[in-house]
Amino acid sequence: MTPRIFHADAILPGEEAPLYDGALVIDENGMLLDVGPAGEVLPRHAGAPVQRMIGVLLPALVNAHAHVELSALRGKVSGGHGFVPWVERMMGLRAAERPEDDAEAIELAAADMERFGTVAVGEVTNTLGAVGALARHGIGGAVFHEIFGFDRERALAKLAAMNEERMARAVEWPKGDIVHAPAPHTVYTTHPDVVREVVAEVRASGARTTVHLAEHPAERSFLAHGSGPFADFASRIKFPIERFPVPHAGPVKVAADLGLLAPDVLLVHLTDVRSEELDSIAASSAPVVLCPRSNLFIEVKLPPLLEMLDAGIVPALGTDSLASNASLDLLAEARALADRFPSVSPRTLVRMATAAGASALGRADLGRLKKGLRPGVLSVQGSLKPGDDPCAFVLRQPAAARKWVSRRRLGEHTGVVA
Ligand SMILES: [Zn+2]
Secondary structure, X not given: OOOEEEEEEEEOOOOOOOEEEEEEEEOXXXXXXXXXXXXXXXXXXXXXXXEEEEEEEEEOEEEEEEOHHHHHHOOOOOOOOOHHHHHHHHHHHHHHHOHHHOHHHHHHHHHHHHHHOEEEEEEEEOOOOOHHHHHHOOOEEEEEEEEOEOOHHHHHHHHHHHHHHHHHHHOOOOOOOEEEEEEEOOOOOEXXXXXXXXXXXXXXXXXXXXXXXXXXXXXXXXXXXXXXXXHHHHHHOOOOHHHOOOXXXXXXXXXXXXXXXXXXXXXXXXXOOOHHHHHHHHHHOOOEEEOHHHHHHHHOOOOOHHHHHHOOOOOEEOOEOOOOOOOOOHHHHHHHHHHHOOOOXXXXXXXXXXXXXXXXXXXXXXOOOOOOOOOOEEEEEOOOOOOOOHHHHHHHOOHHHEEEXXXXXXXXXXXXXX
């Protein structure tokens, strides 16, 4: 098959400024052979078939934080009262219903993610329950196998068992686009020696890991004083928190002391972060991932995006799970931020949903429309009005206006589907 040319009203490269009246050339494997202004690209590929697209082209989306295995909890956990009441309800339901065993709900969620235009995900898992479904829907990225535990010896034993399970199950998974690594749940629910062990293992293998950090005030009061709503909850359900050495410091300082402020650790949420903490995060080059709709649902609060951008951090986006979100659509996260931070440019928000997510997962080959890459290409259909910002247009259009132009398949070539 000869390469095909797609000529659109605008092309969003992911990081750089939009190209108005742009064209891109894709070979049968989904490789981008050329991207640029139509007036330059079309003459360079005279004779190749040209498809005129009414609308905008952009790279496939990278959802840097999700828990697809919890999809059966869609709509079942109420929010709005803060993290501790939410997690208490979620854990109660989870014990009774075992959402990770609901293969149908997981399959539906993965199919939705594919339909929304997702090429990669940072899936945080306790059970590896969604890995097969994600692979079946062509979604790669990272599987972060989560470790909890207040008791040092028991948590280290769990980590060893988890590593064995992951290695054994890995043979069932498609190779190529999925990497897997252990990940501490948080710095207040995972014994510090176990966090250090995870960091050492991940660093030795050249992979990445992730941690939920500075998500809510109860985390801060537990780390600083060993007390507060989280300590009360943990005592009530008989977690052995007396085995956990309270560090008497804030979450970001604790993370720094454990080696988590580094370019290979995705820091998720930061809803409760303080200005001076943001400076140390920015200096560390650790990737930051925001899950705005989940934060709004649980805490009725958003992370300080303007301060982050001022500090030089361009966060990635994640959906978190359907236990705290209405959908796994990453552009709905960007839209939620656009509604509440009107001073942030739509171009930055599109970058957060594409290139920043890819960078966070260590995938420079995704999230960007650049010659030589196979990132997966989406179109957002509709008529741009004169003077319209194509990034704002992409955020405004409904998910139904999104179509795959070139779909990336795990470990295989990509077919042009449009
Ligand atoms: Zn999460």
